[in-house]
Amino acid sequence: MRFRQVHLDFHTSEAIGDIGQRFSKKQFQDMLKLGHVDSITVFSKCHHGWAYHPSEANEIHPQLSFDLLGAQIEAAHEIGVKTPVYLSAGLDEKLARRHPEWLIRDKQERTNWAADFMQPGYHQFCMNTPYLEILADQVREVAEKYDVDGIFLDIVGVRECYCQFCVAEIRKRGSDPRNTADMQQLWEETYLKYGAAMDAAVHASKPDLPLFHNNGHIRRGRRDLADLNTHLELESLPTGGWGYDHFPLSARYAQGLGMNVLGMTGKFHQSWGEFGGFKHPNALRYEAALSLANGAGCSIGDQLHPLGEMDPATYALIGEAYAEVEAKEEWCREVVSVADIALLSAEAAATAFGAQAPDPAIVAAADTGAVRILLEGHYLFDIVDLDSDWLMYKIMILPDCIGITPELLRKLDAFTAKGGKVFATGQSGLLPDESRFALRLGAEWVGKSPFNPTYARPQFELSSLRPASFLIGANAYEIELAENAQALGSRQHPYFNRDLFTFSSHRHAPSDLQDAGTGITEGADGIYAAWNLFADYAEYGSLPVKQMVRHLLDRLLESAAGERTLSVDLPAQGIVTLQRQSAADRNVLHLLYASPVRRGKDTEVIEDLPLVKSTDIRLAEQRTVRKVYLAPQRLPLPFSQENGQIRCTVPEWSCHQMVVFEFSSICDV
Structure with a gap:
């Protein structure tokens, strides 16, 4: 799993001209290097419904004159950057206006996301309609024709729907759309049918290709839904409605599922689709560190300008966080949590x-x-x-x-x-x-x-x-x-x-x-x-x-x-996790501190990362510890171990500090 991913949104209206005309292989590569990016999710199909490459299963964006997807994949692979590919599954506005009968409906026949066609916005498809076969063809085409490193399908999940296809199906079964329990069973079956169709479309040609279905939240207790994915990407933009509470809640569950996990935040001041908005570099540093502390890799959301030119300010911003992630990865791979x-x-x-x-x-x-x-x-x-x-x-x-x-x-x-x-x-x-x-x-x-x-x-x-x-x-x-x-x-x-x-x-x-x-x-x-x-x-x-x-x-x-495994003297907003890295025979303690503040009407932001005073640590551990050091600095830390207790003091630090407790001679500082 790559630890430094960018999710490059590209939802671009047909009303905008000259799509991709400023795309440059060198500029694209330079920005990935500036951002310390090792994986970037690029677009086959957006919410507007258009393809960004020549397509028989879809239609290329009417203002695009070349294979943008292919060019991005070639440019990224040339410098060792992976390219998962995105397709909007639940939304396709081009097709929604041609086949509104395929859309999800509530009991009053209203659509979602937009309630009707007289306001700007997208409309979500029901997978119990002919749309599913069209989507499968689009996914299959990308998986077969391009050297992709994964497939990311968006806006999907078990959906409540009373479209006439669902009504007809439930009546065919001898039931009634007013029977909520039977309708719920149909909706569950519809999503599983979708999952099977996407699995076949992707894995018939490339059995080991990563595949993820994004619903914006991993439902705790629904391992059957999680198992439709090869890995998990935890969409959790703190300023985009999720808040700073959501990611720890999601990640502390997801790590225990035994799957590779990415924590997804955004570079935006608020959320997706925001051009010209930037969060403070310290916020991205903290959010990336929070992913590492919870056993996850990192994914940062960006949106490409319609002209196809990557934004230098964005990749300088991302690079500040990802340079630190790159230095820390050695202590963050293949870990399991330690918990009381x-x-x-x-x-x-x-x-x-x-x-x-x-x-x-x-x-x-x-x-x-x-x-x-x-x-x-x-x-x-x-x-x-x-x-x-x-x-x-x-x-x-x-x-x-x-x-x-x-x-x-x-x-x-x-x-x-x-x-x-x-x-x-x-x-x-x-x-x-x-x-x-x-x-x-x-x-x-x-x-x-x-x-x-x-x-x-x-x-x-x-x-x-x-x-x-x-x-x-x-x-x-x-x-x-x-x-x-x-x-x-x-x-x-x-x-x-x-x-x-x-x-x-x-x-x-x-x-x-x-x-x-x-x-x-x-x-x-x-x-x-x-x-x-x-x-x-x-x-x-x-x-x-x-x-x-x-x-x-x-x-x-x-x-x-008899005692807690860990005691630390951190302020209330401090966060601690302890991860075991068995291959290196060591435990890694993560200390984090930031204090979000409210700005504007309802946006929590992180700007200042104050220094945290020296932090006393007491760790219960019966195994003999050979060395304790700070990572990634590789700075030895004085410690004592008596009666099953390790004691040490971390000097003044900021944002994120890892403390490594090593039990064997496998790795030397």
Whole structure:
């Protein structure tokens, strides 16, 4: 896998003339060298539907007079740069106006992305139409005729559709389009049929060619969808709507799937299709380092000008980040993560309690809030699904909305039998019928609290706050203390819920300061907290909530393992990961620090990368460490190792610093 990729968008209207007229092999190559680029995704077909090469399966862009794709491939290969090729699969505006009956429709016959044809925008195709065969021919042509290094297909996934092809198909099966379950099955089958058609189109002629289907998000728990790809590219432009939270959430799951992974960001100030927009070089440096720290290669999005000339300012910008990546690759290849904690993704395992389907907002917030707390607490963690191997972890987090099915209970019983501990919040830990807890978490279920907000009163002191009644805005639940269990905190109610004739002050009533029952419990299998704490943190970012969770996790780590594997004195925005590089018999600790700030209406940016003071590290390690050094500087670092603890101090650093712990003589500094 190449680590320094550019994704070169080229969505170019037929209303623009002289397409590619300023393309120059030398200029193209010079920019790739300036950017330290070793792979560039170039275009066969864009969202407008045009081909950028002579084509029998499609139509060449009417303003293009030569084979731009072929010229780009030749120029890149001449200097050792790989060329995956992009085809827009879900969008083809040229064809959409010729065959609007092939487009995805909702129940009201509206199209998407654009709702109609009287506004600028693209329209998405249903793969349960004759369009699928046309797309397969286009993909097959590129795979067979060009020396491509991969195929990237965009805007695809399991799609809800009520076009007349889908309606006819469901009626042919003896069902009805109003039967949502049967329609969902059809949509799943449609995507699998698409995946099989693309696999045949690509791999019949080139069996080993990389193939990726982009949906903008890797769905946790859907390994069947991930397996349609040969590798994963995690589209996650922080300023383009994903935010700086999304990539760690996605990457900590993706690395565990055992596939090569690229982290995809962009050079843009905001997002795709932005000409003349640039993020600060420090932002790209940090985002590239974040990919490396999570076991991934890097991909940076750019968009080629219609005239075909590469932008020097863009490749100077990319080059600042990729020069650093190039120097660091040696310590970032073929790694696996080292983690104490597994977060069972709510997206992968959320449960329908009784007749109530999981609330999508709670599901999304559960994962987001948990990842934020784990990152800010500098824990070593992975995100897992029901098919992951859990036995290597010390703690399993069940965030907010995960009921215990028979399959899940079997895995958790094996996990706790090995000494692992569970931390559950909200409805997690319950049987799906909400009759009782399936795990020994010290709690007996009563039901959902009628109050919102409520208050928590922990029986331990928080690291930054004195004892108090702490506000919880997310759902609360009523429990009783189980036999032979320990209470770690209690609940308190407000005087009343805010209503027409019962409201007080500006927001909500204060606590009545009366004990309303147990709120946090500990049993043989772990700890339970009777609030959707992770959804609360995602929504409100409450300091007491974070510090309560951190205290409880540290308590469980001490119970399960005696200590955390890693302790560092970083600011909250610092990020740590630990990667094992078995081939070189070494562990690589990644330290990162940046602090995004809000600019404009809703854009988070990174501009300043302040120096981080010397950072003390304590790493639990029983193996004898031969040397510790900073990479890529190869600077030896003084350390001590006693009683299974390595201690060292990293001198002042900025943005990203790797610390290498080497256990054998395979590699010398």
